[in-house]
Every structure is written in C-alpha cells, then in structure tokens.
Amino acid sequence: xxxxxxxLLTLLLAFxxxxxxxxGIVSFSSATYLTFPPPEFGLxxxxxxxxxxxxxxxxxxxxxxxxxxxxxxxxxxxxxxxGLARLPRGLRVAATGLxxxxxxxPGIVVAIGVYYAYSRYGLVGSPxxxxxxxxxxxxxxxxxxxxxxxAGLDPRLEQAALSLGATPFGTxxxxxxxxxxxxxxxGALFAFITSFDELIVSLFLSGQGAVTLPRRMWDDLRxxxxxxxxxxxxxxxxxxxxxxxxxxxxxxxGERLHTP
Amino acid sequence: xSEAVAPALLAAPRAPGLNWRRAVPLLxxxxxxxxxxALYAAPVLAMxxxxxxxxxxxxxxxxxxxxxxxxxxxxxxxxxxxxxxxLGTLLLGxxxxxxxxxxxxxxxxxxxxxxxxxxxxVLVRSYAWMVLLGRHGLVNEVxxxxxxxxxxxxxxxxxxATQIAMVHILLPYMILPIANALRQIDPxxxxxxxxxxAGPFGVxxxxxxxxxxxxxxxxxLLVFVxxxxxxxxxxxxxxxxxxxxxxxxxxxxxxxxxxYAATLSAVLLATALAIIALFQRVFGVGTAFRMSAR
Amino acid sequence: xxxxxxxxxxxxxxxENFGAVRGVSIDIRSGxxxxxxxxxxxxxxxxxxMIAGFETxxxxxxxxxxxxxVALPPHxxxxxxxxxxxxxxxxxxxxxxxxxxxxxxxxPKPERxxxxxxxxxxxxxxxxxxRQPRQLSGGQQQRVALARAIVFKPRLLLMDEPLGALDKxxxxxxxxxxxxxxxxxxxxxIYVTHDQEEALTMSDRIAVMNEGxxxxxxxxxxxxxxxxxxxxxxxxxxxxxLPATVRGRExxxxxxxxxxxxxxxxxxxxxxxxxxxxxATRPERLRFVDGxxxxxxxANRMPVTVTEAVFVGERCRxxxxxxxxxALVLKEPSSAATRRREAGERAEVAWSVADxxxx
Ligand SMILES: Nc1ncnc2c1ncn2[C@@H]1O[C@H](COP(=O)(O)OP(=O)(O)OP(=O)(O)O)[C@@H](O)[C@H]1O
Ligand SMILES: [Mg+2]
Numbered sequence: 001x002x003x004x005x006x007x008l009l010t011l012l013l014a015f016x017x018x019x020x021x022x023x024g025i026v027s028f029s030s031a032t033y034l035t036f037p038p039p040e041f042g043l044x045x046x047x048x049x050x051x052x053x054x055x056x057x058x059x060x061x062x063x064x065x066x067x068x069x070x071x072x073x074x075x076x077x078x079x080x081x082x083g084l085a086r087l088p089r090g091l092r093v094a095a096t097g098l099x100x101x102x103x104x105x106p107g108i109v110v111a112i113g114v115y116y117a118y119s120r121y122g123l124v125g126s127p128x129x130x131x132x133x134x135x136x137x138x139x140x141x142x143x144x145x146x147x148x149x150x151a152g153l154d155p156r157l158e159q160a161a162l163s164l165g166a167t168p169f170g171t172x173x174x175x176x177x178x179x180x181x182x183x184x185x186x187g188a189l190f191a192f193i194t195s196f197d198e199l200i201v202s203l204f205l206s207g208q209g210a211v212t213l214p215r216r217m218w219d220d221l222r223x224x225x226x227x228x229x230x231x232x233x234x235x236x237x238x239x240x241x242x243x244x245x246x247x248x249x250x251x252x253x254g255e256r257l258h259t260p
Numbered sequence: 261x262s263e264a265v266a267p268a269l270l271a272a273p274r275a276p277g278l279n280w281r282r283a284v285p286l287l288x289x290x291x292x293x294x295x296x297x298a299l300y301a302a303p304v305l306a307m308x309x310x311x312x313x314x315x316x317x318x319x320x321x322x323x324x325x326x327x328x329x330x331x332x333x334x335x336x337x338x339x340x341x342x343x344x345x346x347l348g349t350l351l352l353g354x355x356x357x358x359x360x361x362x363x364x365x366x367x368x369x370x371x372x373x374x375x376x377x378x379x380x381x382v383l384v385r386s387y388a389w390m391v392l393l394g395r396h397g398l399v400n401e402v403x404x405x406x407x408x409x410x411x412x413x414x415x416x417x418x419x420x421a422t423q424i425a426m427v428h429i430l431l432p433y434m435i436l437p438i439a440n441a442l443r444q445i446d447p448x449x450x451x452x453x454x455x456x457x458a459g460p461f462g463v464x465x466x467x468x469x470x471x472x473x474x475x476x477x478x479x480x481l482l483v484f485v486x487x488x489x490x491x492x493x494x495x496x497x498x499x500x501x502x503x504x505x506x507x508x509x510x511x512x513x514x515x516x517x518x519x520y521a522a523t524l525s526a527v528l529l530a531t532a533l534a535i536i537a538l539f540q541r542v543f544g545v546g547t548a549f550r551m552s553a554r
Numbered sequence: 555x556x557x558x559x560x561x562x563x564x565x566x567x568x569x570e571n572f573g574a575v576r577g578v579s580i581d582i583r584s585g586x587x588x589x590x591x592x593x594x595x596x597x598x599x600x601x602x603x604m605i606a607g608f609e610t611x612x613x614x615x616x617x618x619x620x621x622x623x624v625a626l627p628p629h630x631x632x633x634x635x636x637x638x639x640x641x642x643x644x645x646x647x648x649x650x651x652x653x654x655x656x657x658x659x660x661x662p663k664p665e666r667x668x669x670x671x672x673x674x675x676x677x678x679x680x681x682x683x684x685r686q687p688r689q690l691s692g693g694q695q696q697r698v699a700l701a702r703a704i705v706f707k708p709r710l711l712l713m714d715e716p717l718g719a720l721d722k723x724x725x726x727x728x729x730x731x732x733x734x735x736x737x738x739x740x741x742x743x744i745y746v747t748h749d750q751e752e753a754l755t756m757s758d759r760i761a762v763m764n765e766g767x768x769x770x771x772x773x774x775x776x777x778x779x780x781x782x783x784x785x786x787x788x789x790x791x792x793x794x795x796l797p798a799t800v801r802g803r804e805x806x807x808x809x810x811x812x813x814x815x816x817x818x819x820x821x822x823x824x825x826x827x828x829x830x831x832x833x834a835t836r837p838e839r840l841r842f843v844d845g846x847x848x849x850x851x852x853a854n855r856m857p858v859t860v861t862e863a864v865f866v867g868e869r870c871r872x873x874x875x876x877x878x879x880x881a882l883v884l885k886e887p888s889s890a891a892t893r894r895r896e897a898g899e900r901a902e903v904a905w906s907v908a909d910x911x912x913x
Binding site: 115222 | 292297352401488521
C-alpha cells in the first residue's frame with residue numbers, strides 16, 4: 001500500500017519534472033536536428049546562441065525591458081501598497097480590484113487591448129510600449145508582496161518610533177521601509193520574471209523593432225526548430241530558478257524580521 | 261507562491277501607527293491608479309467597446325454570435341478542453357498534494373519539483389512537450405524501441421497534445437492550494453477517526469477529503485479560469501483545426517476584424533468573471549484566485 | 555530632574571457609538587508613580603494612547619505641566635513609552651535601538667554612545683549593545699525597551715503592561731527594578747496593568763478603572779481599607795458583602811441590622827434610617843470568637859455555621875453561613891496552636907468597626 005503510493009507519487013513527480021530536465025539534456029546535444037536521446041553531447045548550441053546576433057539582441061532587449069519594468073512597477077506598486085491599507089474601505093476594494101485584475105483578465109484580452117490603443121500612439125514596435133504594458137501586468141505581484149509584508153508589520157513598532165521622537169517621515173524611512181524591504185525586493189523579482197517571460201502582449205507589441213527573447217523563441221518554434229532554442233530555454237530556466245530562489249530566501253528572511 | 265496574501269489587502273486597516281493625514285493614502289495610490297487606468301484599463305475597455313459601437317451603437321455582434329458556427333465550435337472546444345484539463349490536473353494533482361502533506365524528509369525535493377515548472381515560462385514548457393511528442397520525440401522513440409509501434413505515431417499537433425501539455429503546465433496551480441488545505445488539517449483528526457474504527461480508506465473519504473475541499477475548489481477555480489484563456493500552448497502543440505477562443509481572437513485581430521475580436525474578448529472575459537462569481541457564491545473561494553501569482 | 559505633572563480632565567474616547575473611555579479626570583503629580591488598574595476592556599490602553607498622542611480624545615483635555623498637548627503629534631510630546639511586546643526594532647542592534655531617540659534629537663555620535671552605555675548600565679545590561687534584540691531573553695528585551703524609553707530623559711514615562719509577557723519570578727524582580735528606577739530618575743510614571751498585586755506593590759496611587767470610568771483613585775492602602783464602591787471592594791482583594799438595613803447612628807458610627815444582629819460601620823455619608831445598604835468587610839479581618847480572644851473584643855459579632863474548611867498552607871480558609879443564609883469567607887493564619895474547625899460546626903465571628911465599610 002505504502003509502496004504503491006510511493007511509486008505513484010514518483011511517477012507523477014516524474015511527469016512534472018522530466019519534461020524540463022529533458023530540455024536541458026537536449027540543449028547539450030551535438031546533433032543538428034532535434035532527436036532523443038542525443039547521439040553525442042557538446043556545447044554546440046550554446047555556441048550557436050552566443051554567436052547569433054538576433055538571439056543576443058533579443059536577450060538584451062528582454063533584460064532591459066524587464067529592468068525598466070522592475071523600476072516602474074516596484075516604485076508605483078510599493079507606494080500604492082503603502083497607501084492602499086489606509087484608504088477608506090469602499091475605495092480600497094475598488095482600487096484593489098483594478099490593481100489585481102491583470103491576474104484574472106485573460107492574457108489575449110489585455111494583449112489586443114493594449115495593441116489596439118498603443119498602435120495609435122506609435123508604441124507598437126518600441127521598447128517603451130513593452131515596458132508600459134508589462135508594468136501593468138507586473139504590478140499585482142509587487143502590490144501583493146509589499147502588502148503582505150505590511151500586514152506582517154507590528155504597528156507598535158511605528159508607534160514606538162514616533163514616541164521616541166521620530167517624525168512620521170523619519171519613522172517611515174528608519175523603521176517601516178527597512179522592515180518591508182524584503183517584501184519590496186520579492187515583488188521586484190516577481191516583476192522582473194513576469195516581464196522577462198511575457199509572450200502574449202509581446203506578440204502584439206513587439207512589431208519589428210522590439211523583438212523580445214520569448215518573441216524570438218516563439219518565431220523559432222513556429223517556423224524553424226533548431227536546438228538553439230533548447231540552449232536558450234535552459235538558460236532562462238536557470239536564470240528564473242536563481243531569481244526565485246533568491247525571492248524565497250528573502251521572504252524567509254523577511255518573516256524572521258517580523259517575528260523577533 | 262505569494263500564499264494567499266490577497267485577503268490581507270482587503271482586511272481592515274491596522275491600528276493607526278502613523279497619524280496619516282486623510283489625503284496621503286490617496287496620493288500614494290493615485291499614481292498607480294492613473295498609470296493602470298491610462299495604460300491598461302482604458303485600452304482594454306476602448307477595445308471592448310468596439311463590439312458595441314460598430315458601426316453604430318448595437319448589440320448585433322453579440323446576437324450574431326449565437327448563430328456563428330465558427331464561434332460555437334471554438335467556444336465548445338475551449339470549454340471542453342478546459343473541463344478535461346481541470347479534471348486531469350485534479351486527478352494527478354491530488355495524489356501529489358497528498359504526498360506533499362505526508363512527506364517529511366523528501367518535502368524540499370518535492371517542493372522543488374513542483375515549483376520549478378511553476379517558475380518556468382509557459383513557452384519553455386510548451387517547447388518541452390514539442391520535444392517529447394514530436395515525430396522523433398522521446399515518446400515515439402521509446403514506443404518504437406519497445407516494439408509497440410512500427411512507425412512513429414502522430415502525437416504533436418493533436419488535441420491530446422494540447423491537453424497533456426496544459427495539464428502539465430497547470431498542475432502546480434492545482435497542487436499548491438490542495439497541499440495548503442491538507443497541511444492545515446489537524447493530524448489528530450485522522451488518528452481519532454482511525455481510533456473510532458475507520459480503515460485507511462474510510463479515514464480518507466470521511467475526514468481528509470471533505471476537509472481538503474476548500475483547497476480543491478480553489479485549485480479547480482484557478483485551473484479552470486487560467487485554461488480558459490490559454491493561447492501559447494494550444495497554438496504550439498495543438499492541432500491546426502482545434503482552435504481555442506484566444507487563438508480565434510488573435511486570428512481576427514490579424515485580419516483587423518476588431519468588432520468581432522472585441523465581441524469574442526468580451527465573451528471570454530465574461531465567462532471567466534462568471535465562473536469566478538459562481539465559485540465565490542457557491543463555494544466562497546473567489547478570492548483564492550488572487551493568489552495565482554503566476 | 556523634575557517629573558511632569560499630568561492633568562486629564564473629562565477625557566472621553568468614543569468608537570462609532572461605543573464609549574471606550576467615558577469621562578476620566580485625574581491629576582497626576584510631578585514624580586508620582588500612578589497605576590491604571592482595571593479589568594480587560596476597561597479603557598486603560600485607550601487612556602494611555604491618548605496621553606501618548608496615538609488616539610485623539612473625543613472630548614476632554616490632556617495637559618502636561620499645565621499646557622494642553624491634545625493638538626501636539628506624538629513625536630513632539632517627548633514622552634517615553636514602553637510597550638507590552640517590547641516593540642524593539644528587529645533590524646537594529648540593542649545599542650542602535652537605545653540610540654534611536656538620541657539620533658532623532660541630533661545628539662552627536664560619541665555623546666550618543668556614552669549615553670547608550672549609561673542607559674544599559676542603568677538597566678543592568680552593560681556590554682549588551684552589539685547584540686540583536688532577538689538574541690535576548692524576554693526580560694532582557696524588556697529592559698532594553700525601558701532603557702530606550704528613558705535614555706532621552708523624558709519627564710514622563712508611559713508603560714502598558716510592560717511585564718505582561720513575563721513569568722511570575724521575572725516579573726517580581728523587574729517590579730523592584732522599576733521602583734528603583736522610578737526613585738533614581740524622579741520622573742513621573744503612568745503604568746497600566748490588570749494585575750492588582752503588581753499595582754499594590756509598585757504604585758504611589760492607583761486609579762481603578764471600570765467600563766471607561768475611574769471607579770476610585772487613591773493610595774494602595776486606602777483602596778484596600780476603604781473601597782468606595784462594590785466594584786473596587788471586590789476587584790482589589792476579596793470582600794464579604796452583607797446586605798443590611800440602616801437603624802440609625804451612634805457616636806458618628808452607622809448602626810445597621812444584618813442577619814438578625816446589629817452591626818456597626820464607619821461611614822462618611824448619612825443614609826436614612828430604614829434604607830437598605832451593603833456593608834463590606836475583608837475575610838482576613840474576621841476572627842472566630844472563643845476563649846483565646848484578646849480583650850477587648852471587636853464590636854461586631856455574628857453567629858455562623860461553618861460550611862467548608864480549606865487548608866491552603868499559610869492560612870485556613872473557611873466558608874461560613876449567617877443565620878439569614880448570607881455567605882461569608884474567613885481567612886485565618888494557620889498555626890498548629892489553633893483548633894481547626896469542622897464543617898457543620900456552629901461558631902461566632904467578630905470584627906472591628908473600623909474594618910466595616912459601607913459600599
Ligand atoms: N479601535 C477601536 N475600535 C473600536 N473599539 C475599540 C478600539 N480600541 C479599543 N476599543 C474598545 O475599547 C474598549 C477599551 O479598550 P482598551 O484597549 O483601552 O482596554 P484595556 O483596559 O487596555 O484592556 P486590556 O486589559 O485587555 O488591555 C474595549 O472594549 C475595546 O474593545
Ligand atoms: Mg490594554
């Protein structure tokens with residue numbers, strides 16, 4: 001009975017984990033076409049990736065857009081999260097609804113909506129358009145993360161600071177901000193990954209002038225698959241895993257700060 | 261991953277730590293609200309309004325949909341895929357969640373296996389299934405080597421491929437809420453039930469299963485709503501003829517048929533919202549959706 | 555240093571339509587140790603929060619040294635405050651925590667370090683400056699919180715159940731330390747607790763609060779010996795309540811009939827003859843009357859039946875019933891020399907007029 005359960009669990013976990021592992025293995029293949037198992041191993045496709053102008057350009061663009069999204073969404077999202085908890089109830093519910101709605105609205109609806117409007121202002125095919133749209137998609141993660149660390153913050157710490165003579169702004173700078181900083185950083189990491197992995201909006205907004213990495217991968221998958229994409233995929237998985245690991249670690253550290 | 265943080269957003273404000281003047285909170289929220297209204301809400305609403313304003317204010321586009329065979333076929337296909345995928349994730353996800361709740365030493369490993377796909381982009385995971393299910397993919401190679409097939413089977417670009425890949429991609433959304441609910445069940449309850457003479461299966465059916473239902477419902481809602489809007493995976497691994505609503509919308513935009521695309525978008529959005537509202541009404545798990553965090 | 559004097563006049567706090575504090579007026583003298591004592595929900599914290607400036611009074615005024623502070627934000631009131639859960643900043647070291655108020659006041663660094671070390675010595679934690687708050691025990695954390703609240707030499711210190719989270723032994727040793735600090739610093743302390751023993755040990759005066767009002771204010775002995783109302787009589791210590799009917803006055807002493815006997819009581823008021831009143835007396839001030847009683851015997855006597863006898867180590871506790879059924883409690887220091895009484899035994903108890911009060 002136990003053994004049976006263990007076997008089933010292993011099988012299911014294999015279903016979950018193996019496909020991604022497989023991509024990693026394929027990326028080290030030296031064959032010119034997609035086959036499994038690879039006849040030989042090598043770094044051929046990583047070299048191909050590093051030697052291809054269009055792949056590298058797309059990578060840099062994605063990184064730059066994601067970095068800009070982090071700045072915009074973290075700044076706006078953190079400020080909003082601070083204000084949100086102190087809004088009157090009716091307003092708070094409405095504002096929260098708008099801010100979190102990108103989690104619910106299907107991606108295609110957002111994508112064609114922004115495409116429809118941005119095209120009138122020349123924002124299609126420009127990195128700026130991507131930054132603006134991705135920021136809207138990333139904001140819910142920043143706001144939830146910062147709000148969560150706010151909820152875990154003991155209001156008496158702020159009261160203590162005030163009673164000790166700190167001004168309200170001084171209290172915010174010296175007590176509130178350091179204590180919610182892990183939440184802000186976690187939000188920033190989520191924002192980065194949200195933008196870095198985003199495809200549907202990019203499909204419509206990239207045009208010719210702003211091809212992001214996922215967009216470049218998509219084109220490849222649709223028209224000509226070569227194992228370069230396996231190398232690229234593996235690299236993005238590793239990058240994402242590292243960032244998520246960092247986020248996890250930060251969150252744990254933040255929780256420790258809140259329970260002295 | 262941001263475990264149910266959203267309820268905290270809606271909770272009552274904390275005792276006044278700082279004596280904020282009335283306007284300060286609003287001033288803090290205003291920039292983001294303005295940003296999202298101008299760059300996200302207004303664009304989406306403007307686009308949706310095309311469905312009602314083309315060429316003059318009208319409901320004709322919605323009425324036409326009722327007799328539109330392409331739409332009906334795509335809509336049915338989307339719904340049936342969604343239902344299949346939801347059931348599939350539930351069937352595979354529940355045992356994994358149960359395993360997570362029971363595991364001790366192996367828990368970190370299981371967590372990584374569950375979370376890694378969760379953090380990997382949909383594109384990469386769809387690609388993984390292209391590698392697996394392709395003509396020379398692993399599945400075909402294995403079946404050939406075992407002598408079960410004598411020539412490669414067509415797996416990629418079939419409805420089955422879409423379903424398998426979507427189940428794989430959405431599985432973590434089912435596992436995490438269920439595991440969360442299972443973790444909160446007091447273990448002494450199961451022991452008490454066993455002490456009262458219930459067998460292992462009886463304990464599961466009468467104690468564990470009913471108590472994990474909130475998690476199940478949250479997972480079902482998440483997977484259902486997310487799979488309703490799927491686009492990338494069906495486009496990459498699905499068959500050319502089994503379109504989803506999202507694919508049809510994209511296609512119509514490419515043809516610049518904005519009124520039609522907007523009408524379909526409104527239907528898609530309304531369906532998602534209706535399901536969330538239904539779940540909130542019937543099971544009270546509507547807010548669970550917000551924890552989706554990717 | 556002179557402590558601040560604090561005047562609360564007609565202080566009120568309403569939440570929606572619930573009154574948490576309903577008209578509190580107290581004159582707190584310079585250098586006094588005043589305790590707000592009362593059951594949970596009686597409005598102690600709310601009163602303290604209004605003094606600190608975290609809550610705005612719905613009505614009434616708060617004056618410190620004669621100047622109203624109601625319009626002053628908390629950070630400009632210069633009041634030290636100690637919270638129940640310590641509220642130490644978890645991201646700062648002990649020294650940085652204590653230095654925090656000095657930094658806000660622009661005290662230069664070397665001076666700050668000196669004052670921090672001085673404050674640590676004052677709370678008997680010298681050399682602990684470099685630690686993180688979470689590396690300290692509860693009692694040590696509370697002492698750091700105390701050091702932080704006094705390092706900037708405020709003239710008024712507010713404390714909201716500062717010892718509430720500590721075990722009994724630690725609480726007692728910190729109580730002594732607080733008293734010592736109070737004597738050394740000479741500043742005014744306003745202390746909140748719901749532990750009556752703590753209040754009786756530490757305070758110069760106690761304001762007993764009930765349902766948002768001050769039920770009585772006075773020195774510990776005063777509250778114990780002369781409670782003004784039934785609430786104070788039962789909240790501080792234990793009391794026997796005797797229903798009685800006024801029969802008249804004799805030499806400034808009230809005479810009332812209770813369970814068939816005449817009982818005398820000290821009484822400031824002048825209740826009318828025939829009025830129904832309640833008299834109160836402390837269980838440890840009742841004595842059994844027998845041959846061993848030192849003369850002259852106290853003036854009040856009453857026949858009773860023992861219903862239960864409980865031995866609790868240092869003393870014996872007897873539950874008694876008067877003729878009319880009124881239940882009484884008597885506490886007697888235990889001694890091998892005194893005879894222990896059995897349930898069902900008939901006896902007579904006596905107590906002095908001074909220990910009988912009208913509530
Ligand atoms: N923000 C608030 N809104 C509504 N009612 C409140 C609020 N704060 C306190 N109260 C109510 O006011 C009353 C007095 O509360 P307060 O905290 O002052 O009591 P307390 O004497 O300090 O009690 P405890 O010993 O439990 O700390 C309580 O009934 C409480 O429920
Ligand atoms: Mg209190």
